[in-house]
Amino acid sequence: MKSLSLYVERDSFIHRVDPITKLFYIFAAIIVPFVMKDLTVSIVCAAVSLILLAVGKVLRNAITVFACLFLIMITIFLIQALANINNATVVFSISGIHFYAEGMINGVKIIMRMTDMVAAFLILILTTKPSDLVEDLIRAGFSPRIGYVIMSIFQIVPHMAGAIDVITDAQRARGVETKGSLPVRIKAFLPLLGPVVLNSFMNTKERAMALEVRAFDAKNKKSFLNEAVNFRHAMAYRVLFVLLAVSAVAWRAGGVLL
Amino acid sequence: MHEKKKSPFSPRFTTASLALIPAAIGINFVGKLVVSLLKLPLWMDSIGTILASMLAGPWIGAIAGAVNNVIYGFQDPISIPYALTSVAMGVTVGVMAHYGWTKSFWRVIVLALVMCVISTIVSVPINIIFWEGMTGNVWGDAAYGIILAKTHSVLLASTIDSLIIGIPDSIASVIIAWGLFKALPKNLLQLYKTNTDVEEF
Amino acid sequence: MKKVIVENLKYRYPAMKQLALDEISFEVEEGEKIGVIGRNSSGKSTLCQALVGLTPHFYKGTYGGRVIVDGLEIKHATVSEAALKVGIVFQNPFTQVTGAKLTVYEEVAFGLENMGLSRAEMIEKVDRALHLLNIYPFRNQNPFSLSGGQMQRMAIAGIIAMRPSIIVLDEPTSQLDPQGTEEVFSAMDELSAEGMTVVIVEHKMEKVAQYCDKILVMKDGKRAAFDTPAKVFSRDDLSELGVCAPVYTNICKALGKKEGAYYPVTLAGAARVLGARR
Numbered sequence: 028m029k030s031l032s033l034y035v036e037r038d039s040f041i042h043r044v045d046p047i048t049k050l051f052y053i054f055a056a057i058i059v060p061f062v063m064k065d066l067t068v069s070i071v072c073a074a075v076s077l078i079l080l081a082v083g084k085v086l087r088n089a090i091t092v093f094a095c096l097f098l099i100m101i102t103i104f105l106i107q108a109l110a111n112i113n114n115a116t117v118v119f120s121i122s123g124i125h126f127y128a129e130g131m132i133n134g135v136k137i138i139m140r141m142t143d144m145v146a147a148f149l150i151l152i153l154t155t156k157p158s159d160l161v162e163d164l165i166r167a168g169f170s171p172r173i174g175y176v177i178m179s180i181f182q183i184v185p186h187m188a189g190a191i192d193v194i195t196d197a198q199r200a201r202g203v204e205t206k207g208s209l210p211v212r213i214k215a216f217l218p219l220l221g222p223v224v225l226n227s228f229m230n231t232k233e234r235a236m237a238l239e240v241r242a243f244d245a246k247n248k249k250s251f252l253n254e255a256v257n258f259r260h261a262m263a264y265r266v267l268f269v270l271l272a273v274s275a276v277a278w279r280a281g282g283v284l285l
Numbered sequence: 286m287h288e289k290k291k292s293p294f295s296p297r298f299t300t301a302s303l304a305l306i307p308a309a310i311g312i313n314f315v316g317k318l319v320v321s322l323l324k325l326p327l328w329m330d331s332i333g334t335i336l337a338s339m340l341a342g343p344w345i346g347a348i349a350g351a352v353n354n355v356i357y358g359f360q361d362p363i364s365i366p367y368a369l370t371s372v373a374m375g376v377t378v379g380v381m382a383h384y385g386w387t388k389s390f391w392r393v394i395v396l397a398l399v400m401c402v403i404s405t406i407v408s409v410p411i412n413i414i415f416w417e418g419m420t421g422n423v424w425g426d427a428a429y430g431i432i433l434a435k436t437h438s439v440l441l442a443s444t445i446d447s448l449i450i451g452i453p454d455s456i457a458s459v460i461i462a463w464g465l466f467k468a469l470p471k472n473l474l475q476l477y478k479t480n481t482d483v484e485e486f
Numbered sequence: 487m488k489k490v491i492v493e494n495l496k497y498r499y500p501a502m503k504q505l506a507l508d509e510i511s512f513e514v515e516e517g518e519k520i521g522v523i524g525r526n527s528s529g530k531s532t533l534c535q536a537l538v539g540l541t542p543h544f545y546k547g548t549y550g551g552r553v554i555v556d557g558l559e560i561k562h563a564t565v566s567e568a569a570l571k572v573g574i575v576f577q578n579p580f581t582q583v584t585g586a587k588l589t590v591y592e593e594v595a596f597g598l599e600n601m602g603l604s605r606a607e608m609i610e611k612v613d614r615a616l617h618l619l620n621i622y623p624f625r626n627q628n629p630f631s632l633s634g635g636q637m638q639r640m641a642i643a644g645i646i647a648m649r650p651s652i653i654v655l656d657e658p659t660s661q662l663d664p665q666g667t668e669e670v671f672s673a674m675d676e677l678s679a680e681g682m683t684v685v686i687v688e689h690k691m692e693k694v695a696q697y698c699d700k701i702l703v704m705k706d707g708k709r710a711a712f713d714t715p716a717k718v719f720s721r722d723d724l725s726e727l728g729v730c731a732p733v734y735t736n737i738c739k740a741l742g743k744k745e746g747a748y749y750p751v752t753l754a755g756a757a758r759v760l761g762a763r764r
Binding site: 031032033061092095096099102103106107109110111112133137140141144145148149152157172173175176177179180181183184186187188190191195209212213215216217219220221223224225227228229230231232234235238239243244 | 298299300301303304305306307308310311312314315316318319320322323324325332336348352355356358359360361362363365414415416417419421423426429430433434437439461464465468469470473476
């Protein structure tokens, strides 16, 4: 069964870092380039995040995710190069369409920020078991009930997606069109979705009962079968990431004041 | 049965309503899957969130929306900031459903349009902060490019970019969610009404 | 010692006119095995849910009378508090999987985590439940990878791990194939051997007759009979109650062969009376 999680099991330094510290990294990796609005900073941040992915031995898995974003990145670059408000300096022209320096620089900046942000999230996603993340969050005070909801989605959603395959075949056998003109296809939409929805909502009632009789509503503090990921210098790294973000904001604020 | 009047925001975090959230997100996912299967030119990725909001109110709608984008974020990190948009959608539908805007077809259309406007108001600033106002949808971004070149207003270009797919998508998603809502058995709907208590004979 | 006391239990679902349970009373001794039978929507499932507190706490509605389980009055307890005294297993093995756990072992520990037990206590209880239900070899598999019968035994293990003294089973085999059914019934033999008090809703009458000490027959939310299998299945008005006797009983009825005052209800009983003919 396909899981929604993209976790890749590897033995690396990044895998041994605890999930919360990775969240601190994401925080810093987003704040710094967005606050400083500087091309070099954006490139450095993107490079650091990509290097960390490589240290975690998951760079190849990350590239498949980036491949999906490639088209969006090209679109952003082109539109910025052609239509940015600050465009003034024509660098070159192709059959009367002008490409401007300001827009192209801005386009690269956006693409670098996007790369940095996506890579930072991928560090967490590719090297952390979702259950470790959620359990650590609950230990840190996150709602255990919502933690349960998040965990269960990783398995329940692929099941529903599997059900769609079965139902598509069944509906096709009964003569419901999944090919043809647009109105025909739209008419096909409801009979496809209907059974899956009704079934899954009936299931939620039964699952809710099954949860309640397993003390899901108990008011006492929850305990955990699995032990927390123990990362030795977690605190030092967290402080470092917060300091980076704070100094970026301070630098920016200082720049505005001066 | 006495029904106590409560604000739409009185929390309804019962196990039954929480268990709704995975199903809602599953439906969002399945909706997206069916759309790509049938090659429809829309997103349809919020049907479950809308349905959960109609059933269990704005809080559950908000959580379903937020969790939805965080989980999608595990596949596509770009979607994470738009958790705010999903939360706004869930809250809007939950509050409007509470005040009876799911009672007739035309009211549901109004609900869809309000939801579309509010989600645009939330998502345009995110688009501007992160991506200079673009949405990543080819049709919308083409319009963005044209309007930006003509008017030099990022705000206007970005808003139109967002609405071009947003309006038909909202209407279609809300109508489908409403159709499903009406098809659910009555005794199931009863579970999410927390303005009732156990009565004695 | 009385493990379950039900007194004049009356219940109506929200927004419904009909009573789902109508003045039900019965008592169950420690270690007894009670079968609950009757037509569809005669109130069997609602009764099961009333024993664990889902009725009324989960469904709300209108409630009267008393249910006392192992000394705890259900009306004044939460479902979580009741769960420490009485467990319940439902029909559908799939919806009883929490979905949040990646291994059978973690899945079975779910209730114990919610109770806030220490790691050592959890491991001891989960190990024991897995061995008792004979699913220890699957402990590292994904819960969704199990067969129906294995999944249902995992659900029972998840309940048993919480150490209730009473277990309620609401048609635990109705969605299982014959092999899965056998697996669940042999698991139940293990539970009885442990001295647990069992209440089971089951459609396979041969199983009920063989396994249960007493049978509660439900009709339109009312208690229609509460007696030993032999007495219940020897009644003439079974079809009015919407109940079918075991095939062995029907054969003996057709031949007019009784064992004492009542018809036999098991294969062994039928063999005794029919064999005595020769």
